[in-house]
Amino acid sequence: MSSDSPAAVVPHHPALRHHFADMEQQKNAASLGMWLFLVTEIMFFGGMFCAYLVYRFYHFNDFAAASQSLDIRLGAINTAVLIGSSLTVVLAVSAAQAGSRKQLVGYLLATILLGCTFLGVKAVEYSEKFENHHVPGPSFHFERQRMTGHPEQPPVDPQHAELFFSLYFAMTGMHALHMIIGVGLFSGLTFLAWKGHYTPEYYTPIENAGLYWHFVDIVWIFLFPLLYLISRHG
Amino acid sequence: MSEHTVSRKFYVAIFFILLLLTGVTVGAAFINLGPLNPIVALSIATIKALLVTLFFMHVKYTSEKMTKVVIVAGVFWLLLLLSLAMADYATRLWS
Numbered sequence: 001m002s003s004d005s006p007a008a009v010v011p012h013h014p015a016l017r018h019h020f021a022d023m024e025q026q027k028n029a030a031s032l033g034m035w036l037f038l039v040t041e042i043m044f045f046g047g048m049f050c051a052y053l054v055y056r057f058y059h060f061n062d063f064a065a066a067s068q069s070l071d072i073r074l075g076a077i078n079t080a081v082l083i084g085s086s087l088t089v090v091l092a093v094s095a096a097q098a099g100s101r102k103q104l105v106g107y108l109l110a111t112i113l114l115g116c117t118f119l120g121v122k123a124v125e126y127s128e129k130f131e132n133h134h135v136p137g138p139s140f141h142f143e144r145q146r147m148t149g150h151p152e153q154p155p156v157d158p159q160h161a162e163l164f165f166s167l168y169f170a171m172t173g174m175h176a177l178h179m180i181i182g183v184g185l186f187s188g189l190t191f192l193a194w195k196g197h198y199t200p201e202y203y204t205p206i207e208n209a210g211l212y213w214h215f216v217d218i219v220w221i222f223l224f225p226l227l228y229l230i231s232r233h234g
Numbered sequence: 235m236s237e238h239t240v241s242r243k244f245y246v247a248i249f250f251i252l253l254l255l256t257g258v259t260v261g262a263a264f265i266n267l268g269p270l271n272p273i274v275a276l277s278i279a280t281i282k283a284l285l286v287t288l289f290f291m292h293v294k295y296t297s298e299k300m301t302k303v304v305i306v307a308g309v310f311w312l313l314l315l316l317s318l319a320m321a322d323y324a325t326r327l328w329s
Contacts, residue, residue, distance in 0.1 A: 086286060
């Protein structure tokens with residue numbers, strides 16, 4: 001390429017790919033692509049939400065009894081932890097916009113820490129399920145009790161309670177897998193941010209990873225009431 | 235770049251509103267509202283999801299209209315799935 005060609009004369013950002021006109025167009029395209037991916041994620045989780053709603057409608061009392069064995073306290077703590085991590089993500093994006101490398105790394109580390117806290121609380125909940133034989137499978141056991149305060153209703157069918165726990169593990173398990181992927185993603189981003197890869201002109205990976213993290217937060221915002229809350233007073 | 239910068243105090247305020255709504259929804263779960271319990275819980279969840287989408291995911295500030303079209307299409311698809319599936323299963327027990 002000769003030195004007087006337009007590409008050599010007009011300086012452009014090293015992160016700008018040649019098929020984009022400018023950084024803003026590249027950023028908008030990346031953001032749109034991320035949103036398209038998130039729509040496929042809506043479809044993915046939507047199928048499980050639909051299955052849950054249909055079976056809850058069919059086996060309402062059994063689902064209510066099984067749901068009441070979940071620990072609302074731990075669920076609420078995890079909701080707060082995830083909302084907190086969404087805040088640190090949005091502050092990380094804002095630090096990247098301001099070009100503050102130290103703050104960016106700090107907020108990313110805080111996000112990883114909160115993500116691991118969520119997974120730790122989830123592990124405590126899962127181990128409690130194993131101890132109580134609430135994990136679907138050969139050793140599954142659920143008391144054939146009557147719902148407290150509803151002597152007129154038939155006792156809980158353990159098979160239908162097992163269905164609840166299958167859906168519980170499928171949905172929270174898939175959500176936890178997304179969290180693990182997110183923590184891995186943010187670990188890589190923290191390393192690159194620490195090396196100074198991101199500038200106020202180019203921080204698209206931070207922003208898109210943030211979109212992913214917020215989406216996972218939103219999934220939990222709906223999982224929490226559906227699994228833990230709405231059957232307390234059936 | 236037409237970057238809309240939001241003050242960090244605003245993000246912290248949204249965070250506290252989200253925490254408050256979490257507290258409200260947990261509290262409401264322990265009050266017997268009959269058939270209203272799930273409606274209240276899911277309404278609060280929808281408000282929380284809206285706050286996260288609009289302010290944390292910056293949808294309110296984006297200049298890219300296609301992004302909004304994609305989101306609306308995604309949510310519309312989800313509502314189609316849920317409403318038609320429930321309309322089917324809910325009416326099977328009538329006969």
